Amino acid sequence: MYFVITGLVLGSFFNAAGRRIPQKTSLIAPRSACPVCRRPLTFLELIPVLSYILQRGKCRGCKCSISIVYPAVELAAALLFPFAWLQVGGEGELVMALLLISLLLVAFVSDVTYMVIPDAVLCFFLPVFVAGRLLIPLDPWHSSITGAACGCLLPLFTAAVTKGGIGGGDVKLFAVLGVVLGAKLIVLVFFLSAACGTVIGLTAVACGKLKRRDPFPFAPAILIGTLTGYFYGEPLIDLYVRMMMA
Template sequence: MMYLFIFGLVLGSFFNVAGRRIPENTSLIAPRSACPDCCRPLTFLELIPVLSYILQRGKCRGCKRPVSIVYPAVELAAALLFAFAYLRIGDPGELVIALFLISLLLIVFVSDVMYMVIPDAVLCFFLPVFAAGRILFPLEPWHSSLTGAIAGCLLPLVAAVMTKGGIGGGDVKLFAVLGIVLGVRQILLVFVLSAAAGMVMGFAAMLAGKLKRREPLPFAPAILIGTLTGYFYGDPLIGLYIQMI
């Protein structure tokens, strides 16, 4: 578990880079990471996941401007989620799928929070990975992934029409990719959970004065919460719902 925690910290730093650079069509390798304000290249000691942020007290060593909390938050989230997946999932094949799923969600989280966009390049990378994963490590009959992808596409499309554009095209494509991993039953649950999380986050942002009425809000954070909740606890939640009705 400790190895996965450390692995998650390191990959979390990469997720930040990918989530910021891919929407800008910038190489993931060069140039070196730099402060977005003063453009000073960062040293090795400034790139240590989470620890660098704490030691620098959340500020750039050069210009002293605040460093976005997104950086350490994604790094720590990746580490904790990787370790949690190891504890929660016993099957090695399914664990690999879970780690890829967490990776996708954190990359699109960064890109959506920073740019209000979910890059097609990210989805196109993970699509064949999940398709191959479900062929090699199926949880349900193969057609569940296909119908899950269809349902994952149709549900947000209908919601987008009903809300007159409340859900973006990137969100629709993301749900379609998630449907391959989750299958038709869980994608329905995940969509409901994501919508509920989005409503709560939007209402909280309005109460805090951070969001105005009809102002767009990144939906990827809500999708992340809904997807991971449905993925790790989908069966108990569905069972509880069936008992209630």
């Protein structure tokens, strides 16, 4: 229950960070307000998930719809935090897992809202991840370095081939993720993210929500690919190797 409540509270903060940092607005002031009518929100309107349900997804003042991103991120954090604890346990790696989830959710909010992943977010998490991997190193120890290199070069190569098919923020995000995951897992994560992004893009086109060749936020696909690779990467790689050798 502790991780669920912590996830809900931090999920609300991730929403604020993902929306305010790209606009270079303070995370402390001004108070949270409706983005349409600018009416400051009361305490009861700031309760994660529950406020959205009680208000039926609409502002109490202007009755405009509230983005589903708010409760989605809060609920995702509330589910992913305890899930990470169950998967990783109470060891030091749990801190890395929770930080990884936090980065991905903030990047998700920024990308789906503004189509940008702020350098300020990446610059905050990068030294934290580097310090974490110095204390809890991967095996081999240099895998964080090669992981960062692979995380940068793979999307850069893709961008060169597709002539801009991936944004600069995504490239830098993969580099930061490489520090946490290492070379082997970041390669898997890149291809999982690309596959997921393809499915999301084709689905959006089929539903009429997106036109062909129109850009769309890649962070949701990176989030899914990264968490899949982080928690299940080794079994997936072993399965792939066995299939290739069969």
